[in-house]
Amino acid sequence: MTEVRVPTLGESVTEATVATWFKKPGDRVEADEMLCELETDKVTVEVPAPAAGTLSDIVAGEGETVGVDALLANIEEGGSGSGDAGSGGGTAKAEADSGETKEAPKEEVADAGGDQGDATGEKVDVMVPTLGESVSEATVSTWFKKVGDEVAADETLCELETDKVSVEVPAPSAGTLAEIVAEEGTTVEADAKIAVIAKSAAGKAGSGEAASKPKDGGDAPATPQGETQYSMPPAGNGGPGRSDVEDAPSAKKAMAEKGVSRDQVQGSGRDGRAMKEDVDRAVAAAKSQPQSDAQPKQAPRAPVAAEDESREERVKMTRLRQTIARRLKDAQNTAAMLTTYNEVDMTETMALRKEYKDLFEKKHGVRLGFMSFFTKACCHALKEVPEVNAEIDGTDIVYKKFVHMGIATGTPTGLVVPVIRDADSMSFAEIEKAIGEKGKRARDGKLSMAEMQGGTFTISNGGVYGSLMSSPILNPPQSGILGMHKIQERPMVVGGEIKIRPMMYLALSYDHRIVDGKGAVTFLVRVKEALEDPRRLLMDL
Template structure:
């Protein structure tokens, strides 16, 4: 008996999604509640499970197709067993060849033949990889040969790559190595890949922010000496007690919540002809995912401890990479922190995430000469950038906010004393 696999409800106001990747192919055995397809919504990837045990008999949509909530996307034959692959036909024996031909010794193959065959085989294997998996390999600069595929005929799936990244078994391409997909130098190839729904949403919202808000960016720098010293002193004790590493982000989250309390307009939003002020701080922390940048929300961040903050951020990062963030974790937020420093950024002008009115950009820590007590000293410095909606936030308020953050980071005791 064939059973339709339908698209479940995906969250408030979401009526459709795109097929991102088929996790099971026709003829594969599936179990009840086993994911068979990954869908891409405007915010996250959602896996749709099989409703019954059986065999997947048919795909009703192709990768990239838009599917509506409630529509059938595949069929499963309940209770059926997977068909065994047919044995490959043996090549016909050359029994009719003249004996003289059989007696002739085989000609020696040219020396380059073996490398050429291996290269052709590697290129053929890469061609069998889906575009979504290719993008993921390219994003992380991974060697596909170092990852074991679990798909049909040993093909790589997105889950295989993410698992290899998580357990550290995936190998990076060496600086001199070329990916298996590299075409001969004489070739000039192009590949057209449809934008994911997440990337389309990111593009649309960023452009809306530029068209709507009167955006301006103010910069400052911060001496990280005190925070680095505190982290080095208490890192081992902190991890032993709380089971999580002490990073820099929890210091900045705390510093931002104190600054938002002192400069409430940065935590406010414009709605029509009204300004909405909040007495709480829901901080969005931008994290990287295979599909693009996502911003999960730390609810009531002003009430979280350092350990609670670090645990939440670490959990967000892992689940963003695995595509397991929930929709409600990406909605709302009153202010955003984006850390481009983890990718090596020295300075940038981040774009606000509407309807928020501000975003703080962190950057890489770099030893630079600065003047301290009339003497030139080498200190670990970081540039901070606050992009804000100038319709709501004046320059004086923006500068005051950055100075509050700077003071709290350069004197971490303020974070403990709520100053």
């Protein structure tokens, strides 16, 4: 008998709640197979089986609170089906009678296939790649191959979509796509299996047809020989509309205590299960957006009349768009955001660029644009006004002694902000090369999570789309963002005379909690001075 105990839960965490059991007494379990899920105040912990065998009893049921190293269940080792034919047949019959599909040991499946027993060694699992720090799941957005297609090693099989980036999944080996485990729209966790590749024709199901049938005798899609049939739940099945998905016990308790209804909570757990942190977010959102009786909470709009349906199209928001919407609204709800404006005469910067752009491109192999001038001007101003390059952490202000410049970039799927690290120590050519490379990767959907994290200040150029004036929204936890706009010729008074000048409006949105009006105006004036006389950047004035 092997005991299943609560694992170490992390520093300062002494207890957890049993959220979900994935097995019940009498079920066959394999070593390292997930038995249950525990929920602490901070994280969700999966408990694997310490040994193969049969789950004999469950000591701590769902909803119970357990301490570290507490007994959860017991596993009776043995009964793996590797004994004589008689006992193996009895086990198979018992499983068939129960109507459940159990994973059979590979030796048994190989025997069922007769002369194809060695085909099990020709299967290669396609797994979800590493998604980045703090990203635990993704949605399968597009499959570029279908079952039966030949694939080459490293050929792109499908594309996954996370909250921030799209991730291409390459084929780990050449062969035939034998099975797609996670269809389009399925939400998958990191390191989950999404497909199977047969490295040769011997990997396909042959005479062992029984292996591809469910044990209740019904028809089902064929499962490749040597593999266990398995399918992921479709994305979006969880939530208020689904009754077979149990919310976490701590979430239920929190909803009851705080008076939050289930339809106000957007579940982020497996299959849409509501977690405690989801309830906390719903409560925070409700507090930040109080609604009077005269203005009740907005409900989903009723469907339009049948004759008008052809005039509308309803499309589910992508995970990236949902994240953009949430982060922008969080920024407005959290920061004391204020915007100050100024205008800059671009005459001298444009003249300098025109004079040296050909020589610059010939020497450095990259075009000289305006973004390098603005990046340099902002780095220069941030040295004088360091609070704009700072962030709030609790009751502390963290001043950054470096500049990781975020460059807001529009892509077909939404706005992303790649980060140019240590921009304050880079030359004009290095900045232009970095901006060009990051921008291309952003538009192609190739940016990694690491390339969009750690920014200390952001520049957003709405002028490329023709914007004349706007108020940019902060990119948390940053305290400042500069908005560039369209260059437009306007009559200006210069030396007592009216002259036509190429002018641009600048907007600095800042967090008034740590940046005072004086600092914000000073920052914008220093940027203006540097662009109207670019020689100041060379002299560090």
